Amino acid sequence: MSTEERDRQQRGVYAEEDIPAGELARMAEVARELADDVRALVQATVLTDVADDRIARARELIGQATEILGEEHHERSFGTRFNSDGTHRSWGNALTGIRNPIAPPLRFECFPDKVTVDVDLGGAYEGPAGLVHGGIIAAVFDQALGHATESAKVPGMTGTLSIRYRQGTRLGKIHVEAWVDRVEGVKAFAKGELSTDDGLCAEAEGVFIMPKWARGEIQEKVLGRVGD
């Protein structure tokens, strides 16, 4: 596939919608509840200690649920949908997506100078025994620093991300802060810190770049709207 064809396809993932606010709120509630249930299922799967016959029964039920959910579905991914009311939604996002059970999910608070997020990472996010997986920490930072750039109206895709793991992050509650350090043209340099009751656990810095294919129309849309 040529670069032009790939860029065209990538721009096409950004869909336009016209859903009334009340209907959107209802859809969000349904999506959240389903993802919460499946997240609980993931946690139960990791931690279960029941006998084989109970696992076989659970698998039967999970199979039925998967079949029902698959009756109608999006083709490949949820993408980002721009609504006529000025919001956009990325409900499939692996870290924040409200209908994605893989997402912890992260819910950011935005301040003029930074974004913050508090989340409880349970047994499904384990790396070293009892500790959060380093790749999960990197993913959380990627999203948090990315969110800081979006909040500061200089959004971009991750060009480079580096992380300094200072001490193991115990499974449980984490607090993350991220902010934009400086901007140079299409590049936003962001930084972040992750802490727990044990203190500072990891620090990150990264470069977020508005890609060539998104400069212009898509850039304007993203900058002009709020979303989840």
Ligand SMILES: CCCCCCCC/C=C\CCCCCCCC(=O)SCCNC(=O)CCNC(=O)[C@H](O)C(C)(C)COP(=O)(O)OP(=O)(O)OC[C@H]1O[C@@H](n2cnc3c(N)ncnc32)[C@H](O)[C@@H]1OP(=O)(O)O
């Ligand atoms: C709708 C708009 C879409 C974009 C905005 C997103 C909206 C944000 C919305 C919501 C935020 C939510 C938060 C998201 C968080 C999650 C983020 C991720 O997981 S992103 C997935 C992982 N990252 C990738 O897959 C990137 C893959 N790489 C690329 O696409 C390109 O290589 C890209 C965009 C990084 C740069 O390519 P070029 O062609 O568009 O830009 P060129 O013109 O070559 O470079 C511009 C400048 O950047 C430097 N640069 C290029 N690549 C770099 C790199 N990897 N690291 C550092 N600098 C780099 C260059 O040297 C140049 O600098 P000089 O202007 O000359 O000073």
